Amino acid sequence: MQDSYALLIDYLKKKMKLSEEDTELIQKAYQPKSLKKKEYLFRQGSGCDDEGFVISGSLRMFYIDKRGLEHVLYFAFKEWWVGDLAAFYQRSPSQLNAQALEDTELLVVNYEAKEELFRKIPALERLFRIIIQKHLTALQSRFLSTISESAEERYHKLLERSPQIELLVPQHQIASYLGILPESLSRMKRLMHKK
Amino acid sequence: MQDSYALLIDYLKKKMKLSEEDTELIQKAYQPKSLKKKEYLFRQGSGCDDEGFVISGSLRMFYIDKRGLEHVLYFAFKEWWVGDLAAFYQRSPSQLNAQALEDTELLVVNYEAKEELFRKIPALERLFRIIIQKHLTALQSRFLSTISESAEERYHKLLERSPQIELLVPQHQIASYLGILPESLSRMKRLMHKK
DNA sequence: CGCGACGTTGATTTGCCTCAACGATTGTGG
């Protein structure tokens, strides 16, 4: 539908200049994709050829360790990018899973189409360089927070950053994001309020 | 000294083509810097203007949390880059400290000089994009490993990756890299060998 | 020499996990 592209183009126009031709090229490169709740955009171990821009709905990016436990890296909502950036650019298998938390609409682009876009629109390449840097910054902060703070501190920070998060994703997903079990988060909340 | 530059130029030539002029520009942009053992290249909270290439010696990159505990992110040896990449490119204060573990020689470049280099040598900008991506990949792997594996597993993996590490850095720094206390690492090793 | 840096060991505590059970809500197929 036309509206999906409008959302992407508006988003890009907020960050860079786009000519009419650029806009057309971008619309040709990005393809609409619908995911039903619980469907995957890509899975751990398979090539991560697609990178998506969320039009509506939401997803979780997560890792499954060798014991089978899931670890949520982040949630993605409207106007977020989803992809294993590391794997996408290195053309290696993804370490992550991207799964829809509800019925979700995306615009997706594959590696070749994106490379071609970059060649034709250098300013777009520069924008994505900045996006990657932001991603790196966010990941580093998340790492430092994980190794130096308690689960409770991380929970408070998450609520500050995303006050609506508890309405958007189920509690056991939040626990997974925090790196603890659902039981632990439940107990933590009880103890917090009891004080 | 001339040898420092030779190391950098050889390193770069392994990864990209460099003309004579490029080589000169690079030699002008990068300045030699010596650090005595325990001296800092930059500190947490201050602007991270410098990025360094290690000629000899070694450094540790670490974060100090609000309780005052240190957390090593990585060690840097000959031919490694040191810098808070996230902060450097975003021109924000560094979240990290870079401290020499022994007397160390570097070539350092500041943000402006590097930007100018990028303008004059586009291929160099491309190379650093790849370096950032590799860095992102490494950080993501480290994060996933930290949240999903035991300290013992992480220790074994470290030894596989860097068999010489125990000779190069003191044990309490390795504990810090693993995210545990020196006492815990000491105990861990005893229990491992007792079996 | 004496001091600081480093590693080790012991006793105790703690934050979170593990396993198990259960109630409430949602959703779905017969």
Added chain:
DNA sequence: CCACAATCGTTGAGGCAAATCAACGTCGCG
């Protein structure tokens, strides 16, 4: 439309990896 299953959150009892606090031996160096 109801019945049953699945999903989700909660609570309890017990366990474990690593932290904490404290003491001590060794080495190397200024």
